[in-house]
Amino acid sequence: MIALIIATVLLSRALGLVVPNVFTSNTAPSNNISTLPSPFPTRQLFQFKKVGTYIENVAARFNGDLLFSTLSPAPELYLLSGVQSGKLQANLLYTFPNMTGLEGITEISPDVFVVVGGKFHSIANPISGTFALWQVSLAGVACPPCGIDSSGGQPITTKLMDLPKNIFPNGIVSVPGKSGVILVADSFGSLLRVDLNSKEVNTVAAVPEMSPVPGWPFKIGINGIKIYDGHVYWTNSFAATMYRMPIKESGFASTMESPSPSSDDNGKTSDDSSNGEINSTIWPGSTSTAHKDLGNKNDATKNVTVETVAFLPVTFMDDFAVGSDGSLWITTNPNNTVIAMNQKTRKTAVVAGGMYEEVLAGVNAAVFGRLDTDRHILYVVTAGGLTSPVNGTFVEPAKVMAIDTSRAQDEGF
DSSP states (O other), X not given: OHHHHXXXXXXXXXXXXXXXXXXXXXXXXXXXXXXXXXOOOEEEEEEOSSTTOEEEEEEEOTTSOEEEEEEESSOEEEEEEOTTTSOOEEEEEEXXXXXXXXXXXXXXXXXXXXXXXXXXXXXTEEOTTOOEEEEEEOTTSSBGGGTBOTTOOOOEEEEXXXXXXXXXXXXXXXXXXXXXXEEEEETXXXXXXXXXXXXXXXXXXXXXXXXXXXXXXXXXXXXXXXXXTTEEEEEETTTTEEEEEEBOXXXXXXXXXXXXXXXXXXXXXXXXXXXXXXXXXXXXTOOOOOOOSSSOOSOOSTTOOOEEEEEOSSSOOOOEEEOTTSOEEEEOBTTOEEEEEOTTTOOEEEEEEOTTOSTTTTEEXXXXXXXXXXXXXXXXXXXXXXXXXXXXXXXXOOEEEEEEOTTTTTTTO
């Protein structure tokens, strides 16, 4: 599978292939990507020693430390401490059982995080029904600002629930103001709302803009997700497009009513007499049949309004960060770049990395710092070019990088 990914990406590069606007709401023209006088400064914080490592996601702790998850070679969660002091140290927090790789991370309450992971035949080739959500509490784990030194306690890990009816849970995000409620992107084409307290799983939407590109060999549609200003934003990776739709404070789409039936630990509704079969309505013109067994019987797509935010001339859009002003900072994995976009002016530019540069080989997730001293720092993680070697040959161990975005406002972002 990895060889197929490499071959496909290299062919796409050679042909200059960009997937055309294939979905109904994707009517916006491709963003023109400008060139900055010079890239934003980058510095390396951490790098594994061995090739074959793949960092998948990253989250910032309140004290300036970073958490990052690995997709390969094992489903591991690491803590990178000393980010602010410069006394950097990466420690393995936990290796998750019954998985081969981790995907998204989100904070659900102060210093309590949720991760999602599952089993894969190979990278980008998940085993359906093997994914689960775990909670990781870092209360008491090395936190100098709050008086806890490096001899503090160990993280408390708890399995929350399985996601047996889903194919490829990927990006996750907490719903602001809703304790224990998260949204989960199933890259096979749907957005889920998961109540971690009741274990209820509902489909928020399952629209074509979330589905894998028809005819494309890799079934990766919706990928990174974030919530900003009353909307959920998501990337559709091989469509190289970012979309958004309005949501309620509850996390449901703003045009749908909250479902009433509750579900058991397996996501099956209490009044479900159809063995979990869902008749989700797909937008007109769609031939998708992927959205069955998603955990409820509600019409999750009726009257959902989807807007195109950005359509980039790249081969892939991965995860992203949203600035406090609404600016978008998008990672492009096989394109080895971070692209910034001003939503108001639509100005778009590569701010770090380059298609044929090694500095951000396989960059795939980003998060801004949370302290006054690092809110301008964009922390990104990489796959080291594992699935798409730079220039067709260069692969390195995965790493964590810091990008200084102090010039963002001056550059129009």
